[in-house]
Amino acid sequence: xxxxLVRGQNHPLSQVRLEIRVSAGRPVTAVATLGDESxxxxxxxxxxxxxxxxxxxxxxxxxxxxxxxxxxxxDAVSAAVHRVSVLLALPAGVxxxxxxxxxxxxxxxxxxxxxxxVATYTITGxxxxxxxxxxELYRRQGAWKVRAVGQGYAGGLTELLTDQGLPQxxxxxxxxxxxxxxxxxRSVPAPPPRTADGDRxxxxxxSALGPDQSGSPYxxxxxxxxxxxxxxxxNPQGPSGPGHPAGAAPADPDATQxxxxxxxxxxxxxYSHPRRQSAAPPPPPPTAPPARPGQPARPVAxxxxxxxxxxxxxxxxxxxxxxxxxxxxxxxxxxxxxDTRMEKELDQVLSDPRSRMGGQGxxxxxxxxxxxxxxxxxxxxxxxxxxxxxxxxADVVEPALPAAYARWDNPVWHAYRVPMEMPMAVRLGDxxxxxxDPLRIPMLVRLPLERGLWIDSGRSGSSDGSFxxxxxxxxxxxxxxxxHTARLLAVHPADEFTVHVVDPAGSGARxxxxxxxxxxxxxxxxxxxxxxxxxxxxxxxxxxxxQMAVRGGMADSLPxxxxxxxxxxVVNDFPHGFDDRAVTQLRYLADEGPGVGVHLMMVADREDAxxxxxxLDPLWRALLRLTPVPEDHLADPWVGHAWTFExxxxxxxxxxxxxxxxxxxxxxxxx
Amino acid sequence: MTxxxxxxxxxxxxxxxxxxxxGLGWQAAPRRGxxxxxxxxxxxxxxxxxxxxxxxxxxxxxxxxxxxxxSVRHTGDNLVGGVGQGGDDEAILVDLARVxxxxxxxxxxxxxxxxxxxxxVQNAFCRLVDETNGQELARYTLAGGGAYTAQIMAKVxxxxxxxxxxxxxxxxxxxxxxxxxxxxLPAL
Numbered sequence: 044x045x046x047x048l049v050r051g052q053n054h055p056l057s058q059v060r061l062e063i064r065v066s067a068g069r070p071v072t073a074v075a076t077l078g079d080e081s082x083x084x085x086x087x088x089x090x091x092x093x094x095x096x097x098x099x100x101x102x103x104x105x106x107x108x109x110x111x112x113x114x115x116x117x118d119a120v121s122a123a124v125h126r127v128s129v130l131l132a133l134p135a136g137v138x139x140x141x142x143x144x145x146x147x148x149x150x151x152x153x154x155x156x157x158x159x160x161v162a163t164y165t166i167t168g169x170x171x172x173x174x175x176x177x178x179e180l181y182r183r184q185g186a187w188k189v190r191a192v193g194q195g196y197a198g199g200l201t202e203l204l205t206d207q208g209l210p211q212x213x214x215x216x217x218x219x220x221x222x223x224x225x226x227x228x229r230s231v232p233a234p235p236p237r238t239a240d241g242d243r244x245x246x247x248x249x250s251a252l253g254p255d256q257s258g259s260p261y262x263x264x265x266x267x268x269x270x271x272x273x274x275x276x277x278n279p280q281g282p283s284g285p286g287h288p289a290g291a292a293p294a295d296p297d298a299t300q301x302x303x304x305x306x307x308x309x310x311x312x313x314y315s316h317p318r319r320q321s322a323a324p325p326p327p328p329p330t331a332p333p334a335r336p337g338q339p340a341r342p343v344a345x346x347x348x349x350x351x352x353x354x355x356x357x358x359x360x361x362x363x364x365x366x367x368x369x370x371x372x373x374x375x376x377x378x379x380x381x382d383t384r385m386e387k388e389l390d391q392v393l394s395d396p397r398s399r400m401g402g403q404g405x406x407x408x409x410x411x412x413x414x415x416x417x418x419x420x421x422x423x424x425x426x427x428x429x430x431x432x433x434x435x436x437a438d439v440v441e442p443a444l445p446a447a448y449a450r451w452d453n454p455v456w457h458a459y460r461v462p463m464e465m466p467m468a469v470r471l472g473d474x475x476x477x478x479x480d481p482l483r484i485p486m487l488v489r490l491p492l493e494r495g496l497w498i499d500s501g502r503s504g505s506s507d508g509s510f511x512x513x514x515x516x517x518x519x520x521x522x523x524x525x526x527h528t529a530r531l532l533a534v535h536p537a538d539e540f541t542v543h544v545v546d547p548a549g550s551g552a553r554x555x556x557x558x559x560x561x562x563x564x565x566x567x568x569x570x571x572x573x574x575x576x577x578x579x580x581x582x583x584x585x586x587x588x589x590q591m592a593v594r595g596g597m598a599d600s601l602p603x604x605x606x607x608x609x610x611x612x613v614v615n616d617f618p619h620g621f622d623d624r625a626v627t628q629l630r631y632l633a634d635e636g637p638g639v640g641v642h643l644m645m646v647a648d649r650e651d652a653x654x655x656x657x658x659l660d661p662l663w664r665a666l667l668r669l670t671p672v673p674e675d676h677l678a679d680p681w682v683g684h685a686w687t688f689e690x691x692x693x694x695x696x697x698x699x700x701x702x703x704x705x706x707x708x709x710x711x712x713x714x
Numbered sequence: 715m716t717x718x719x720x721x722x723x724x725x726x727x728x729x730x731x732x733x734x735x736x737g738l739g740w741q742a743a744p745r746r747g748x749x750x751x752x753x754x755x756x757x758x759x760x761x762x763x764x765x766x767x768x769x770x771x772x773x774x775x776x777x778x779x780x781x782x783x784x785s786v787r788h789t790g791d792n793l794v795g796g797v798g799q800g801g802d803d804e805a806i807l808v809d810l811a812r813v814x815x816x817x818x819x820x821x822x823x824x825x826x827x828x829x830x831x832x833x834x835v836q837n838a839f840c841r842l843v844d845e846t847n848g849q850e851l852a853r854y855t856l857a858g859g860g861a862y863t864a865q866i867m868a869k870v871x872x873x874x875x876x877x878x879x880x881x882x883x884x885x886x887x888x889x890x891x892x893x894x895x896x897x898x899l900p901a902l
Contacts, residue, residue, distance in 0.1 A: 051755075051794045168790050369784030373814035376783065380766045380816040421815040682782045 045152075045160040048191035054162045056180065056187045058155050059117040063129055063178065067149040069140060070107040071131045072223045074200070075115075076207055077101070078126035083208030087215050089124075090204075094222040101127060107134045107223045117180065117187050126181045128192070128207065131166075132174040132200045134223045143169035143195060145348055151177045153189050164191040173199040342436035344443035353445055357468055357487060360440065360448070363433055364474070364484045368679040370429040371476050377422035385415040426478060434482055441485075444470075447534040448485055451526070451693045451700070459533065459703050461710040465490055466534050471527060471669060474677060474686040486677070486688065488667070490534075491609055495633050495643030497666035498524045498690075501650055517648070519671035521554035521615060523690040524646045526700070527669075528613055530691065532563055533703045537710035541608045543578050544568040547620025551646070555615075561704035563711065568615075575620045579628040582612055582641055586632065589639040609640045617647040618655070626655070633665045731877065732811050733845035734870070736760065736822045737802030740795045740838035756835055757793045757827040760804040761891040762786050766816040768902045774806060775891055785812035786820065796837075807845060808870065810877055819871040819902060821882075823894050825864035832862055840867045842879055854881050864888045866901055 046054045065073055077089040077098065084090065091098040093105045100120030104111050113129060120127065131149055133140060140146050143166075152163040166177055172195025179190050196202040200219060204212035347362055349355035388411035392404050442453070447466035449455045450473075469490055473483040500520035502513060532540055544555060546568040558564055569578045592601050618626060633643050645666060652659055668676065675687040693700045738760040761775035764786065772781045776791035785808065792803040808820060824840065832838060841853040854867065862885035870879045886897035 049755075049794060050792070168792065170789065366784070369780075369782065370812075373783030373785070373812070376771060377766075377814045377816040380769075380771070384767065418816055425812075425815055681780070681784075 046162040048162050048164040048189075050164075050166075050168075050191055050193040053188050053190040056117070056153070056161065056189055058161070059187065060156050061115045061117070061161070061180075062154045062156065062158075063111075063113040063115060064152045064154060065111040065113070065129075065131060065149060065177070067109055067131065068147040070109055070134060071111075071149065072107045072134055072200075072219060073103050073111040073113060074130040074132065074219065075101045075103050075113060076128045076130065076204070076209070077120065077124040078128065078207065079123055080125050081208075082126060084204070085208075087209070087211055090209070090215060092215070092219045092222070094218055100124075105222075115180065126179055128179045129177045130174060130200070130203060131177050132203070132219075135173070135199065135220050136224055139350075140348070142171045142173050142197070143175060144171060149175070149177065153178070153180075162189050162191075164193070166191075166193045166195075168193070169195045171197045173197065174203045176203065342432070342439050344439045353448075353467060356440065356444060356448060359436075360485050360487055363436055363440070364679065365681055366429070367433055367476065367479060367482065367484060368681050368684055370426055370433075371478055371684060372682045374422050374426040374478060377425075378419055381415045381418040381422070384418075385411050388414075430479055430482060433479075437482060437484075444485070447530070448487055450485075450691060451697065456699050456703060459706060461537050461706055462534060463536055465536065465539060469530060469534055470691055471496075472688050472690040474688060476684055476686060483689075484686075491637070491640060492642045493637055495637070495645065495666045496527065497645045497647065497663065497668045498527070499648070499668055499670050500646055501648030513648075516671065517550070517646075518554060520646050521551040523669070523671045523692060524613060524615075524644055525554050525558060526690065526692050528558060528611065528644065529563075529700050529704055531611060532707050535609065537707065537713070539608045540611065541565045541606060542611045542613065543582065544613045544615070545575050545578050545620075546615040547571060547575055548616055551615040557700055557704055561701065562708045563704055570620075572620045572622065572625075575625050576622075578612065579625050579632070582610060582632055582636070583628045585610065586635050586639055586641050590635065593639070609642065610636075611642045611644060613644045613646070615646045616651075617645055618652045626659075630659075630662050633662055731844055731846075732809070734808050734810065734851070734879075735802075735843040735845045736762070736806045736808070736868070737841045737843060738804045738824055738839070739802050739841075741836040755794045755828065756830050758795065758804070758824055758835065758838070759791065759827050759890070760788070760806055760840075761823050761825070762788075762806045762808070763821045763823070763891060763898060764813075764817045765819040765821065765902060766814075767818065768899070770895070771814075771817060773891060783812065783814050785809045785814070795835075802841075810870075819869050821869045821898050821901065822867045823864060823886075823891050823898070824867055825886075825888050825890060825894065827889060829863060829889070832860060832865070842868070852879065852881070854883065860885060862887055864894055864897075866894065866898055869901060 046052075048054060065071070072093060074093075075091040075098070076084045077091075078084055079089075089098075091101045091103045093103065093107075096103050096105050098120075100116045100118070102114040104113070115127065117127075129151065133143065133146075135141070143149070148165050148167045148169070150163065150165050153161045155161060164178060166175055169175060175195040176192040179192055180187055181190065196206065200216035201213050204216055209215065345352050345355040345359065347355045347358035349358050389408060392407045392411065395404075395407075397403060441450070444453065444455065445466065446453075446455050446459055446462075447469045449470065467489060468487040470485045470487055472486045474486050475481075475483050498520045500513075500517045502516060528542055532542060542558070542563065543565050544558070546552065546555060547570060549568070549570050552559075552568070555568055559567060569575060588601060588605075612632065614629070617629075621629065629643070632641055636642060643666070649663060669690060670676065670688060671690060673687050673689045675685040677686045677688045678684060679686060738758060740756065740758050759776055761773060762781075763770050764772040764774075764781060772783070772786075774781050774786045774788050776788065779788040779790065780786070787807045787809075789805045789807065796803050806822065813820070822840065824838075826832070826835075839853055839855045842851045843849065844851055852868075864886040866882045866884040866886060868879055868881050868883075870877055872878075882901050884897060884901060886894050888894045888897075
């Protein structure tokens with residue numbers, strides 16, 4: 044039976060020949076140190092490391108790896124050895140994560156030679172540490188035991204080895220790192236993971252979404268246009284697993300369905316780009332110049348963790364999002380308190396008979412109001428201080444954003460070239476709160492899309508009547524759908540994104556014109572019931588085929604010339620032109636499609652599909668609802684404020700969309 | 715630091731502290747007699763309650779690790795205490811500059827989630843550290859904690875434009891901070 048150890052717990056070992064398996068998700072160095080009776084490591088000859096991988100009874104790997112198997116033969120170790128410590132360290136100077144707080148919790152297992160697990164331990168709670176004592180095997184009255192240690196060291200291997208009493212700790216630590224870095228430089232490292240990399244720089248965000256929320260940062264929002272938070276409400280900090288608020292993926296990649304980005308091991312389909320693997324370590328992040336005393340540091344674009352500038356900017360934007368959410372929470376909480384206190388004090392004035400006499404009551408009333416004003420002013424001052432800082436950060440971040448993250452009016456779009464790689468995320472719009480106008484936070488969603496999009500052309504959201512003209516709303520919805528589609532096309536490499544459009548009544552023809560004219564669509568928009576049926580059947584069949592191939596591990600079962608690109612289906616005017624069979628197929632695509640690279644963008648008014656009753660509720664819930672006009676329907680994962688979403692639209696009169704699409708079309712023609 | 719003692723968190727040079735850490739560390743007490751090497755796990759939890767004019771506004775504890783405003787952060791639940799080291803097993807970080815303006819007191823508590831009294835806990839302490847330079851400002855031992863399962867450790871409160879810390883050390887009983895509310899209120 045396997046013992047699942049917690050920190051500090053020990054467990055007897057009945058075997059002496061063991062294997063210690065480590066899986067860390069990221070390349071780590073594994074080292075074993077031998078300790079004498081007093082627990083000290085007397086010298087470098089007592090340390091097995093990549094430079095000297097074998098000692099009597101202990102063998103470690105020669106290089107850093109995400110998975111290790113250390114061989115241990117406790118009978119073979121010297122009698123002077125009373126303790127064998129297994130250490131893990133993040134390689135320094137290769138541009139990878141610098142602390143265990145930025146990677147998934149490492150998992151270690153002690154197994155017998157036949158692979159049966161004796162004890163396991165997940166090293167949780169690490170943050171700034173870059174080296175950790177995972178386990179120790181120790182002699183106790185002639186028998187060996189294993190203990191889960193989990194002691195981390197922010198000072199890295201040097202500090203760890205010093206702590207173990209090794210005199211030459213510093214020299215050995217740098218020697219080990221050099222050996223590891225050299226071997227890393229020779230091998231082709233895995234591309235920066237776009238999923239499953241757990242928490243990034245922001246600890247707080249890590250547990251913000253429950254396990255059931257892994258779909259999207261914007262979770263499951265209310266579908267009726269209300270301010271439905273998609274976080275778990277007021278108490279989102281459950282003891283859930285690590286998962287970035289980006290909700291990129293569950294922390295364990297094996298637990299996810301194979302997606303085009305992370306095909307199953309040995310799986311037949313490899314959608315990954317052959318040129319995407321880069322052996323070069325990422326350049327160091329830009330650092331902020333030292334701030335003058337008493338002044339906040341000047342913000343710098345890319346001042347966050349990540350493997351690439353793109354990832355750093357992504358993390359920085361999320362950091363700004365969280366900071367604004369929390370600063371606003373502080374402000375609102377203070378104002379609420381001030382309001383409540385004033386009400387209470389005014390009530391007291393009213394109920395006090397003395398206050399009816401003379402000016403006493405007035406004075407008390409004024410005092411209460413003055414206290415209110417003072418506190419609100421203070422709160423506003425604190426918020427303004429934060430807004431100045433975030434505004435300055437936005438001012439440097441916005442111009443630095445790559446096209447996929449940038450507004451359409453950013454000059455980066457004028458210098459647009461068809462990319463060779465898919466970006467991590469794409470901007471769908473801006474988010475803001477009323478207190479912090481005009482500060483805007485880019486709303487970035489991860490690619491490939493994990494759920495479909497629903498551009499709501501209905502009036503449910505704008506009940507104020509300002510968009511009473513439903514034709515106008517439908518036109519705006521289609522326009523923003525075209526802008527989103529064009530952006531998705533433009534940020535993918537030419538052969539990796541295919542768009543199908545269903546426009547049963549042809550009502551979106553005018554808005555669709557830029558897509559149609561430039562020739563970037565797979566086929567002209569499908570019209571009529573027959574057109575709807577044909578496109579849906581084709582995509583449903585595709586989902587079936589890919590699912591079968593993935594499950595069965597048979598790449599050969601896909602027909603020759605199979606288009607491996609991600610597919611996007613844009614549906615206008617639903618449910619017009621849909622029969623029951625087509626509706627079923629559409630629901631199937633919404634549920635099963637994202638996992639196999641088939642995505643959905645609905646441009647629809649929910650009221651049009653009223654006749655289906657609650658049957659379609661799951662469909663609407665499965666989609667991320669966006670509005671064509673500003674509306675406060677998105678919640679952040681930390682506090683659950685209602686954020687106003689504004690779609691990313693092309694500025695009026697700008698030809699940038701046409702220019703970009705022309706380039707996309709030219710690049711596609713080459714394939 | 716002894717019970718009731720107050721220290722100002724203004725720095726000697728006139729600048730005021732910007733970030734402090736309340737650290738909590740402990741070891742399980744070994745049992746005496748036969749099988750003396752066997753120890754029992756003890757799970758102590760540190761919590762911080764934010765008050766505005768004696769009304770609780772927000773709580774930071776193992777189920778809610780960050781206050782909504784982001785100023786108070788818990789580093790995470792530790793279920794078993796230290797493995798012989800003297801470091802903090804749980805810590806709560808307070809960014810004093812970011813604490814919302816209406817919050818005037820922050821109360822730090824510790825409670826024994828697994829139910830053992832402080833008589834069974836070894837080397838339990840709470841300390842206040844200047845997070846900017848790692849300097850320990852105050853240390854308060856739980857030694858001789860007696861037959862209690864909780865303690866109201868200290869409060870950090872606004873005085874003028876800065877913050878003071880007062881050691882409270884009031885014993886109480888309870889599994890989580892909710893149980894401690896009646897014991898906290900007199901300390902405000």
